[in-house]
Amino acid sequence: MLPARLTSQNALFLDFDGTLAEVPVTPDAVNLPPGLPAMLHRLYDRLGGAVALITGRDISDLRKYLPDFPGAISGSHGAELSLDGRTISTTDDTQLDIPALHAAAHQFARGYPPILVEEKRHGVVLHYRADPSLAEVVHAAMRQLQRDFPGTGLQAAKMQVELRPAGVGKDKALDRLMELSPYRGRIPVYAxxxxxxxxxxxxxxxxxxxxxxxxxxxxxxxYRVANPAALAAWLDP
Ligand SMILES: [Mg+2]
Incomplete structure (x- = not known):
């Protein structure tokens, strides 16, 4: 079941992978629905600009798929924010040695060929979709890395575990945007x-x-919908 239609009183916040596009087999195998960029533009116009993407991806990575998206983008689970053409870091993770974190993740993954290491600006992700039986091994390794790299936080997701700066999160990303025009004062819708x-x-x-x-x-x-296509049908009937 879904609510009635979006109205001009809503502020719309959308995840990307699994929400607007099907979850890719690997992070760079995105299969973008052909109508998605145009649909996001229509929603942006309809809601007076109050449409934002809140993704776990780095903003520079998401921009490869949606280069012309006109709204705000919160990336890396809220660690960075792109507004009006500028990208700012919203977390102070300068003490975090990201290259060393990437190296440590690669060192672990060398022992497990099915594991894919995704290097991110603010962290690292281990993907085990190619062998889901590795879930426990990967979670244990990431708990150890979290202890080795103070200031990081664990973020589990589908077939992956990520170490990202402690204290970031998509809830805080939403809070931050709700302080800003044109989102402020509207009723949030998050998918x-x-x-x-x-x-x-x-x-x-x-x-x-x-x-x-x-x-x-x-x-x-x-509320729940079955897949990205069903969400798109509700957003943009
Ligand atoms: Mg997702």
């Missing part, structure tokens, strides 16, 4: 598909807004 979205969905609902879970799995969201 996402994965664990990192749950805090933001809870936050949207706590603000009197709407949360929509895309796909299967437990969720705090009061």
């Amino acid at each position: 996402g598909d994965d664990l990192p979205d749950e805090v933001a969905m809870a936050e949207a609902q706590a603000r009197g807004g709407i949360a929509i879970k895309v796909g299967d799995g437990e969720t705090v969201a009061h």
Whole structure:
């Protein structure tokens, strides 16, 4: 079941992978729905610009797929924010030795060929989609890396675990945007598909807004759609 249509009183916050596009097999194998860029432009116009993307990807990475998206983009689970053509870091992780973190992740993964290491500006991700039986091994390794690199936080998601700066999160990304025009004063609508979205969905609902879970799995969201295509059909009928 879904709520009635979006209105001009809403501010819309959208995750990317699994929400607007199907979850890719590897991070760079994105299969962008052909109509997506135009749909985001229509929503942007309809909502007076109050449309933002809140993704776990680095902003520079997301821009490869949506170079002309006109709204704000919060990237790296809220560690960076792109507004009006400028990208700022919203976390102080300068004490964090990111190259050393990447190197440590690669060193671990060399023992497990199915594991894919994704280097990010503000952290590192280990993907085990190629062999889901490695979940426990990967989680244990990341817990150890978290101890070795103070100031990092663990973020589990579908077939992956990430170390990112401590204290960031998609809920805080939503809070930050809700302070700004044109989002401020509107009723938030958040759609996402994965664990990192749950805090933001809870936050949207706590603000009197709407949360929509895309796909299967437990969720705090009061609404659910089956897949990105069904979400798009509701957003842009
Ligand atoms: Mg997602």
